[in-house]
Amino acid sequence: MKNRTNKNFLTTLLSLVAVVLMLSAAAIVRDGRIFGFNLRDGGSAEHGRHGVQASSAAPTANNDTLTVMPDGAIVVNTRLLAKDVQGYGGQVPLRIHIDKSGVVDSIVAEPNAESPDFFNHASAILAQWQGKTVDEAAAMEVDGVTGATFSSRAIITNVQRGLAYAKQHAALGNAPDATGSVDVSGASASSGGFTLGGIVALIVVLMGAVVPLFVKNRRWHYVQLSLNVIVLGLWTGTFVSYTLLMRLFSGGVSLATLGTLAAPLLMVLVAMLYPLAGRPGHYCAHVCPFGSAQELAGKLTRRKPRLSPRLNRALNVFRNVLWGVLMVLMLTATWTAWMDYELFTAFLYTSASVWVIAIAVLFLVLSIWVPRPYCRFVCPTGSLLRS
Known part of the structure; x- marks a missing residue:
């Protein structure tokens, strides 16, 4: 009986190992990542099923996080700012467009691996920040979307971190040398906190x-x-x-x-x-x-x-x-x-x-x-x- 029990345990353990290897391989093939580690060269390739490119106008200055446009507007990319923030399928990076007067002009999604139906439902909240000044938008408390909790909470945190970065680097026309480091203590509460x-x-x-x-x-x-x-x-x-x-x-x-x-x-x-x-x-x-x-x-x-x-x-x-x-x-x-x-x-x-x-x-x-x-x-x- 003991030998049979040990055999069953070994068979179950091997099955579990096979499942882990299968899912690991699928994650690498689909996303180029495993447990948060980017395995693709450069780590900046953008893959996914959603995304809108930023303005095609040539920037006057930029880095991986902030781009200053010829008209004085800025575009903040949250990919590095919120690389630890996950929706249901992975990161949900955004591009936050802020005009030269400091008003949020639009927020668009970068490519991501969220489920299309749920992400489209969640992304409806992006319009809530539009037309607000950076200070006003940063002070807003926006609720997650029922039925798309993971995606919407990740969106909220991306916006919070992007706006916090914009406030720290509000000298329009002069892109900082940083690659996305910013003090966002507490900004992840909507993503990581218990509800x-x-x-x-x-x-x-x-x-x-x-x-x-x-x-x-x-x-x-x-x-x-x-x-x-x-x-x-x-x-x-x-x-x-x-x-x-x-x-x-x-x-x-x-x-x-x-x-x-x-x-x-x-x-x-x-x-x-x-x-x-x-x-x-x-x-x-x-x-x-x-x-x-x-x-x-x-x-x-x-x-x-x-x-x-x-x-x-x-x-x-x-x-x-x-x-x-x-x-x-x-x-x-x-x-x-x-x-x-x-x-x-x-x-x-x-x-x-x-x-x-x-x-x-x-x-x-x-x-x-x-x-x-x-x-x-x-x-x-x-x-x-x-x-």
């Missing part, structure tokens, strides 16, 4: 991670499932997905982002490390909000049609083939946008695609009769965690 939703989400994840280890109570299990759906899903949009995993492996975790990432990071640790302790599937059964929603939907009726062994095998083959195809697309960077359309994102209903929401609802309805159909026959994240 009420983040604290509650962390508590719910802790409950799902610990309580089932000691309490085998069906009623309590249903309470946990409900909290997962309401708090982790609908309120905070906290779940393990390929987008989150790639964000962690590409950008890493810093003190500035620890508050925002505390609950998601604990989820990832539960999903990846619990199998080593002989608890495979713990995350899926006790923490995952979409899995919880499917299980709760299944309690609406006891009449469950029995899937034939042939159909069950065919569905499992479909799941494995789908996962294999998606892994090839991810590891070759052929098409990584599929990560934005995992059904977990349906909880972010204010930003999610209509098709994602519709398919998620379809699976929830199907789960009334078929236990956890998405988890069992589709979920790419679940396939990764079980590989």
Whole structure:
């Protein structure tokens, strides 16, 4: 028995190592970074799916952070100022255009790896600073966008740091020699600080991670499932997905982002490390909000049609083939946008695609009769965690 246990542990450990290597390779291929370290030559290449170039007029003076235009306006690039600030997919650098009178003319996004739907939703807040003087804009308190929390909070911090830099180097027409160093103490609070939703989400994840280890109570299990759906899903949009995993492996975790990432990071640790302790599937059964929603939907009726062994095998083959195809697309960077359309994102209903929401609802309805159909026959994240 002991030899069998040791063999199972070794197999699980090797699977975990394979998962870590796979995600590391994908992060390097897609973003050229691993745990926040830029592996691309020069470290300044701009890659991503969003971005607007600054004015094409030739600058009179510039460095990596501040550009002075011929008409006396300045453009602040936050790439170096906020290199420790991460959205959901990575950095969200901005270009802040300030006219010669010191008024914010516009703020545009540099290329980034955020999910397009969520970033476009979050970037609506950029207009709030437009038309304000630098002092007025720097003093503003702007709230994050529900349904795009990571992206919007990172945007806010980028703007704060860019405006702080502009205030320190307000001598228009004379670009400083600095490469982005600026005292921005406290400016990262909106990105790295804990929020009420983040604290509650962390508590719910802790409950799902610990309580089932000691309490085998069906009623309590249903309470946990409900909290997962309401708090982790609908309120905070906290779940393990390929987008989150790639964000962690590409950008890493810093003190500035620890508050925002505390609950998601604990989820990832539960999903990846619990199998080593002989608890495979713990995350899926006790923490995952979409899995919880499917299980709760299944309690609406006891009449469950029995899937034939042939159909069950065919569905499992479909799941494995789908996962294999998606892994090839991810590891070759052929098409990584599929990560934005995992059904977990349906909880972010204010930003999610209509098709994602519709398919998620379809699976929830199907789960009334078929236990956890998405988890069992589709979920790419679940396939990764079980590989």
